[in-house]
Amino acid sequence: xxxxxxxxxxxxxxxxxxxxxxxxxxxxxxxxxxxxxxxxxxxxxxxxxxxxxxxxxxxxxxxxxxxxxxxxxxxxxxxxxxxxxxxxxxxxxxxxxxxxxxxxxxxxxxxxxxxxxxxxxxxxxxxxxxxxxxxxxxxxxxxxxxxxxxxxxxxxxxxxxxxxxxxxxxxxxxxxxxxxxxxxxxxxxxxxxxxxxxxxxxxxxxxxxxxxxxxxxxxxxxxxxxxxxxxxxxxxxxxxxxxxxxxxxxxxxxxxxxxxxxxxxxxxxxxxxxxxxxxxxxxxxxxxxxxxxxxxxxxxxxxxxxxxxxxxxxxxxxxxxxxxxxxxxxxxxxxxxxxxxxxxxxxxxxxxxxxxxxxxxxxxxxxxxxxxxxxxxxxxxxxxxxxxxxxxxxxxxxxxxxxxxxxxxxxxxxxxxx
Ligand SMILES: Cc1cc2nc3c(=O)[nH]c(=O)nc-3n(C[C@H](O)[C@H](O)[C@H](O)COP(=O)(O)OP(=O)(O)OC[C@H]3O[C@@H](n4cnc5c(N)ncnc54)[C@H](O)[C@@H]3O)c2cc1C
Numbered sequence: 322x323x324x325x326x327x328x329x330x331x332x333x334x335x336x337x338x339x340x341x342x343x344x345x346x347x348x349x350x351x352x353x354x355x356x357x358x359x360x361x362x363x364x365x366x367x368x369x370x371x372x373x374x375x376x377x378x379x380x381x382x383x384x385x386x387x388x389x390x391x392x393x394x395x396x397x398x399x400x401x402x403x404x405x406x407x408x409x410x411x412x413x414x415x416x417x418x419x420x421x422x423x424x425x426x427x428x429x430x431x432x433x434x435x436x437x438x439x440x441x442x443x444x445x446x447x448x449x450x451x452x453x454x455x456x457x458x459x460x461x462x463x464x465x466x467x468x469x470x471x472x473x474x475x476x477x478x479x480x481x482x483x484x485x486x487x488x489x490x491x492x493x494x495x496x497x498x499x500x501x502x503x504x505x506x507x508x509x510x511x512x513x514x515x516x517x518x519x520x521x522x523x524x525x526x527x528x529x530x531x532x533x534x535x536x537x538x539x540x541x542x543x544x545x546x547x548x549x550x551x552x553x554x555x556x557x558x559x560x561x562x563x564x565x566x567x568x569x570x571x572x573x574x575x576x577x578x579x580x581x582x583x584x585x586x587x588x589x590x591x592x593x594x595x596x597x598x599x600x601x602x603x604x605x606x607x608x609x610x611x612x613x614x615x616x617x618x619x620x621x622x623x624x625x626x627x628x629x630x631x632x633x634x635x636x637x638x639x640x641x642x643x644x645x646x647x648x649x650x651x652x653x654x655x656x657x658x659x660x661x662x663x664x665x666x667x668x669x670x671x672x673x674x675x676x677x678x679x680x681x682x683x684x685x686x687x688x689x690x691x692x693x694x695x696x697x698x699x700x701x702x703x704x705x706x707x708x709x710x711x712x713x714x715x716x717x718x719x720x721x722x723x724x725x726x727x728x729x730x731x732x733x734x735x736x737x738x739x
Contacts, residue, residue, distance in 0.1 A: 322478045324347050325480045326480075327497075329450075331361070334442075339726055374423065388708055392708075392709065405722050424715055479736075480699065494705070512679070515568075515677050515679040518567055526665065537591050538552045572712055574667075590660055592624070595660070596660060608652070617641065701732060703721070703727070709724070
């Protein structure tokens with residue numbers, strides 16, 4: 322039997338390694354267009370590779386996937402974050418769980434993760450690594466496949482598409498897998514960017530470039546007047562907003578129209594304090610304790626000073642006003658800005674900086690217990706090419722490992738029984 326794996330990223334490397342570990346009696350070709358394997362894996366997590374998450378609660382884990390969570394249940398049960406950790410550690414890649422539950426190699430070197438796969442695959446007689454070989458076309462006839470690359474034409478009995486999405490294109494993931502899946506009869510859903518920053522209209526945010534709010538809340542309306550909130554660290558930049566809470570926002574807005582002509586309005590609550598009254602109580606207490614101080618300095622005990630300066634401009638209150646002289650209506654203006662939040666207008670996504678692609682191969686056409694195509698029994702799919710995407714925190718690699726593992730295990734079973 323001849324098996325082709327198209328794409329040597331997270332999912333493809335896991336499929337190939339699983340086939341090796343399961344001692345599958347087949348010739349395995351791994352095609353990777355780059356001259357190295359796992360280019361995106363190596364740079365992920367800022368070069369440290371956030372391999373998975375320390376979250377163990379299944380419901381919480383599934384809530385981190387914006388699309389595909391239900392589909393992922395069997396894969397995440399069969400190869401959970403804990404299993405992923407055990408797997409890497411049993412292969413001499415020691416890991417650590419950080420305070421926010423992100424899991425990294427102890428070395429903080431993403432390359433260590435990729436090198437493990439090189440070790441597994443290079444020591445196998447069964448795997449042929451075809452790096453620097455780009456698959457140009459896949460066609461299928463009578464459940465057999467022909468693959469044309471930039472070097473040669475091949476015939477295969479079984480194909481696994483693990484070519485990733487189309488985010489961070491310079492890493493090789495240029496969306497080719499969608500064309501291959503389509504050529505095999507699959508439907509591709511709408512595609513959109515996810516886990517990206519936003520350019521915004523408000524100049525005051527840009528003036529605060531470099532300032533971060535460790536626990537901000539963003540409130541927005543999703544389709545059909547559905548109010549949604551996301552919470553976490555936010556970073557002001559020279560173009561707008563970024564950081565984990567903004568990436569979470571972008572995941573929800575992956576398919577929303579956002580432009581200068583059609584800006585998306587959101588609200589920023591900088592301390593994620595729910596109610597106007599709670600802010601008011603805090604502000605009142607601060608004022609009564611610091612009555613002789615300028616209001617700028619008083620409020621700077623609650624919020625970053627540079628932000629308070631902008632807040633006071635928005636509230637039309639002189640920053641050097643004595644705290645004791647701030648009127649009730651002025652206090653109301655401040656608290657009304659903070660809760661529910663200050664309105665911001667998103668005017669565009671930061672082009673090309675999204676981490677993942679939302680959308681992909683239609684999940685209804687893939688068996689989630691095996692990763693086998695429902696349209697062709699000799700075709701498997703795994704990783705970001707599927708209509709699955711998660712938030713930041715190790716969830717996207719986790720789904721790539723888990724779907725890759727499940728595909729590998731089931732291909733091994735299939736080959737054994739044939
Ligand atoms: C900057 C950045 C940081 C990230 N950090 C994290 C993180 O820390 N944790 C996390 O969980 N997720 C992270 N992600 C997301 C995560 O890296 C991806 O979701 C994951 O790598 C997807 O795995 P995959 O195998 O499906 O696709 P990829 O890893 O993208 O692999 C696909 C492979 O297929 C190859 N390929 C494509 N087309 C062809 C072709 N025609 N012929 C041959 N080869 C082809 C590509 O070159 C590529 O190597 C990050 C993403 C980015 C861009």
